Amino acid sequence: MEPFEKAASAIESLLSRSILPSGVTRVIPSDRQDEPFWPAGFTLSGINAGIKPQRKDLMLLLSDRPASTATVFTTNLCCAAPVELSKRHLAASAGRMRAVICNSGNANAATGIKGLQDAGRMAADTAAAFGLSAEEVLVASTGVIGQALPVDRIAAAMPGLKSASGSQQWRDAAEAIMTTDTFPKFFAVDVSLSGGKARIAGIANGSGMICPNMATMLAFLSTDASIDPELLMKHLSAANAVSFNAITVDGDTSTNDMAAILASGTGPSVVTGSDDSRLFGEALRTVMTMLAQLIVVDGEGATKFVELRIEGARNDDEARKAAMTVANSPLVKTAIHGEDANWGRIIAAVGRSGASFIQEELAVWFDALPILKPGLDAGFSEEEAMKVISKGAYTITVSLGNGPGRAVVWTCDLSRRYIEINGSYRS
Amino acid sequence: MEPFEKAASAIESLLSRSILPSGVTRVIPSDRQDEPFWPAGFTLSGINAGIKPQRKDLMLLLSDRPASTATVFTTNLCCAAPVELSKRHLAASAGRMRAVICNSGNANAATGIKGLQDAGRMAADTAAAFGLSAEEVLVASTGVIGQALPVDRIAAAMPGLKSASGSQQWRDAAEAIMTTDTFPKFFAVDVSLSGGKARIAGIANGSGMICPNMATMLAFLSTDASIDPELLMKHLSAANAVSFNAITVDGDTSTNDMAAILASGTGPSVVTGSDDSRLFGEALRTVMTMLAQLIVVDGEGATKFVELRIEGARNDDEARKAAMTVANSPLVKTAIHGEDANWGRIIAAVGRSGASFIQEELAVWFDALPILKPGLDAGFSEEEAMKVISKGAYTITVSLGNGPGRAVVWTCDLSRRYIEINGSYRS
Numbered sequence: 001m002e003p004f005e006k007a008a009s010a011i012e013s014l015l016s017r018s019i020l021p022s023g024v025t026r027v028i029p030s031d032r033q034d035e036p037f038w039p040a041g042f043t044l045s046g047i048n049a050g051i052k053p054q055r056k057d058l059m060l061l062l063s064d065r066p067a068s069t070a071t072v073f074t075t076n077l078c079c080a081a082p083v084e085l086s087k088r089h090l091a092a093s094a095g096r097m098r099a100v101i102c103n104s105g106n107a108n109a110a111t112g113i114k115g116l117q118d119a120g121r122m123a124a125d126t127a128a129a130f131g132l133s134a135e136e137v138l139v140a141s142t143g144v145i146g147q148a149l150p151v152d153r154i155a156a157a158m159p160g161l162k163s164a165s166g167s168q169q170w171r172d173a174a175e176a177i178m179t180t181d182t183f184p185k186f187f188a189v190d191v192s193l194s195g196g197k198a199r200i201a202g203i204a205n206g207s208g209m210i211c212p213n214m215a216t217m218l219a220f221l222s223t224d225a226s227i228d229p230e231l232l233m234k235h236l237s238a239a240n241a242v243s244f245n246a247i248t249v250d251g252d253t254s255t256n257d258m259a260a261i262l263a264s265g266t267g268p269s270v271v272t273g274s275d276d277s278r279l280f281g282e283a284l285r286t287v288m289t290m291l292a293q294l295i296v297v298d299g300e301g302a303t304k305f306v307e308l309r310i311e312g313a314r315n316d317d318e319a320r321k322a323a324m325t326v327a328n329s330p331l332v333k334t335a336i337h338g339e340d341a342n343w344g345r346i347i348a349a350v351g352r353s354g355a356s357f358i359q360e361e362l363a364v365w366f367d368a369l370p371i372l373k374p375g376l377d378a379g380f381s382e383e384e385a386m387k388v389i390s391k392g393a394y395t396i397t398v399s400l401g402n403g404p405g406r407a408v409v410w411t412c413d414l415s416r417r418y419i420e421i422n423g424s425y426r427s
Numbered sequence: 428m429e430p431f432e433k434a435a436s437a438i439e440s441l442l443s444r445s446i447l448p449s450g451v452t453r454v455i456p457s458d459r460q461d462e463p464f465w466p467a468g469f470t471l472s473g474i475n476a477g478i479k480p481q482r483k484d485l486m487l488l489l490s491d492r493p494a495s496t497a498t499v500f501t502t503n504l505c506c507a508a509p510v511e512l513s514k515r516h517l518a519a520s521a522g523r524m525r526a527v528i529c530n531s532g533n534a535n536a537a538t539g540i541k542g543l544q545d546a547g548r549m550a551a552d553t554a555a556a557f558g559l560s561a562e563e564v565l566v567a568s569t570g571v572i573g574q575a576l577p578v579d580r581i582a583a584a585m586p587g588l589k590s591a592s593g594s595q596q597w598r599d600a601a602e603a604i605m606t607t608d609t610f611p612k613f614f615a616v617d618v619s620l621s622g623g624k625a626r627i628a629g630i631a632n633g634s635g636m637i638c639p640n641m642a643t644m645l646a647f648l649s650t651d652a653s654i655d656p657e658l659l660m661k662h663l664s665a666a667n668a669v670s671f672n673a674i675t676v677d678g679d680t681s682t683n684d685m686a687a688i689l690a691s692g693t694g695p696s697v698v699t700g701s702d703d704s705r706l707f708g709e710a711l712r713t714v715m716t717m718l719a720q721l722i723v724v725d726g727e728g729a730t731k732f733v734e735l736r737i738e739g740a741r742n743d744d745e746a747r748k749a750a751m752t753v754a755n756s757p758l759v760k761t762a763i764h765g766e767d768a769n770w771g772r773i774i775a776a777v778g779r780s781g782a783s784f785i786q787e788e789l790a791v792w793f794d795a796l797p798i799l800k801p802g803l804d805a806g807f808s809e810e811e812a813m814k815v816i817s818k819g820a821y822t823i824t825v826s827l828g829n830g831p832g833r834a835v836v837w838t839c840d841l842s843r844r845y846i847e848i849n850g851s852y853r854s
Contacts, residue, residue, distance in 0.1 A: 078778030078786045110771055112787060112803035145771025146805050255775050330757070330841075331849055338850025344537055344572025348682050351505030359505045360539060376539035378573050414757075416843040422758055423765025 041264030045165035046176030049157035074257035081115035095229030191283035195268030224267030301417030313405030325353035361401030468691030472592035473603030476584035501684035508542030522656030618710035622695030651694030728844030740832030752780035788828030
């Protein structure tokens, strides 16, 4: 299957498992000029700048006016130069940005002062080419850690980036931020607000080194809503907690994670405390959850998509601890891969997670099929279990019987292919 | 290579990387009746009881008198029935035990009241067969979680276990506790104390589900030293922290972990605060470290043995956090597997570990070869690096430049074979 068809098929499959919030409608991407996918007020571009041998590796998202901007960044202490620079620019511009420039193929991480200078040059070159102030530019990089960024190639690519840009170039943009991704990730919705429809769209990358503790990959979103940076940040942060912070591929957290949203303000307005604000938040969560789930579907070597639900924890924090421990357990992930109804590994992971419970009160379901009932009763039918776990996507629910806490995270299986991809990634 | 030769070769290789403490000498195992390997006062036995189709699956370690006993157990909340029962027996007998009975092939975990009754029956049957009180028996199980223990087969095997027992049967015993292990694990030393030589010997199992938070596998040790249970517990606990608690294969912690040592008291005496006590502690640490390292060498699918040293952390706790995060990172482990000098993944793992540092002060060595120097200077020779990382065993050292804290852990690579083993273990 071609990458674009693969993405479309993954989106259909994920949508079939979920219900869109009321007032939120999906935007179907199209290449026709009269059917825009991206919110008005933005142009996008994605080209090859020669950082990678062949594939697209440089992306620009440009707002035609200063856009309200909110961003979440990695918490990794070895955060990359572009992360540091973008934080400074965001503060200097008081959350009113014009552009995001992002390269793949090189993370500009662990590159010290030189790396910071290079990130600065990337912002300055972008600003010069598009008539912006450098401080209005967010910079992002993804790829190999510890190698100098080929800034001259990026500078030389500015004219090409400019001529390739347009309001329909979201596909190119999504492709240009891919690393080990096998398909580009994109999604958009409309949300009906009192002042009319607002659109929210996003692209993301990420495939390995995925276990979020802020953002964990790159995601760039836009909306035409009119919203101030503080309220936008509140919505981004809330949506991030249940989307990009609720996925794991391998438990590793990147040095370069960033999720940014730019609001052009050409559309309906969203103010604090309004019903519109709640609706906008739900719509943003919908887009970010889809992008997050697409990352798991495309996890390195993944063949299974599992929604892991923890219920009955003492509180939400303990539920999240339990969920992430199960979702990251290599033994659980290999059992998912091997289509083995190995509930013992699931409760063993819950048992070391730090969540509190009495083991006799645990219950486990695969989709709606009870696997373990309270009292450690595992009298399930292997045949019925196989019907669930042989599917490409299913839900594992664990109830701890210890309170109202709950959490949902998404994970994938661990396959030989993960080893193959990561045993030779750098070279 | 035959399992026994494989074990012997792994021991030689690990010993070549370490220096025995002064006063400690290795005991070379032999099958000759006149060259004992195990401390005096104990008999061992290992047979097939029909829990597994063919291989040995039932082990007995018997002391000819009540032995001072110390034990560390798993901290997993889903701890198995034999763990619960053994804790009770240890308390009831005030740390004076006569025997350890252990089966492989079934963990008797997540088996509820029935499991506890079955563990009790296993202790009672052993006690009846060998003329002991049931409360003098420690019970351990390892294998699949959530299946009823075939207690009748274990009961029926008691006469066979008795007739197969002897002071030279440590090989059989080590084999009988194997699960996915590819070779039996055993080691013994003599330590010169003021009252003469004391011997400490041990067997262990463990290959996957290895990331300790107390013990993390099964280990049964004996000594002929005369030592009270409290002091023995102090030494076991201290040695455990730097041996079984310093290894990881996959980050998973088992429901059944237990490390126990029985001291017959037929040999020289060890009292609190003496120089002998210090020497005894070092000797015990030597034996437990060897058993722990053998578990890593035999990690599921492992092809590399890596000693990971963290130095310059703010304190030992932060050093340990950093060490365990790097040692468990799938990206680091796949890079080790792929012989890729990917230092970026190492510092990215340190960066998310919770340890504090400034990234410009990080330094990384592979054995004695500097890979990253402070100031993020990674000007190493790939060729020189390859000479180190193509070896079967080497050391990765990371200095955080932030204090006196240090930690050492041992880990292995993550290979396709791990996936193969664990994708189909239960069936």
